[in-house]
Amino acid sequence: xxxxxxxxxxxxxxxxxxxxxxxxxxxxxxxxxxxxxxxxxxxxxxxxxxxxxxxxxxxxxxxxxxxxxxxxxxxxxxxxxxxxxxxxxxxxxxxxxxxxxxxxxxxxxxxxxxxxxxxxxxxxxxxxxxxxxxxxxxxxxxxxxxxxxxxx
Numbered sequence: 001x002x003x004x005x006x007x008x009x010x011x012x013x014x015x016x017x018x019x020x021x022x023x024x025x026x027x028x029x030x031x032x033x034x035x036x037x038x039x040x041x042x043x044x045x046x047x048x049x050x051x052x053x054x055x056x057x058x059x060x061x062x063x064x065x066x067x068x069x070x071x072x073x074x075x076x077x078x079x080x081x082x083x084x085x086x087x088x089x090x091x092x093x094x095x096x097x098x099x100x101x102x103x104x105x106x107x108x109x110x111x112x113x114x115x116x117x118x119x120x121x122x123x124x125x126x127x128x129x130x131x132x133x134x135x136x137x138x139x140x141x142x143x144x145x146x147x148x149x150x151x152x
Contacts, residue, residue: 008110010120011050045081
């Protein structure tokens, strides 16, 4: 069961929150980002950069609009960055746990920042690694697992 505490959001949640073609996922992600803003949630610099890249590359947002989202989220959330220790941990996770490098970097940055959970649909839902639980917020059983992180 998920413990309360600090957590982080993967890029895909941020992208879904603004993607008008994502249907129900847009609604879920938008609500999740709004609720996360009231909790101890951090965003990684990497997730913000990936958001800007993905939304502008896919023509979901004009660069100025994508930049406005990044600025707004940077004002609301603590933004944390990777360092050499994070890179080392991420490379270990690639080798030992078969993560992609970019997923491993997000996980390692969240871990270094004291997160107990990382919300992502791109990693193995329910997996616990280095004290960080991966939660797919779109999984059928996610609601009950998310409530402990998001309850006010």
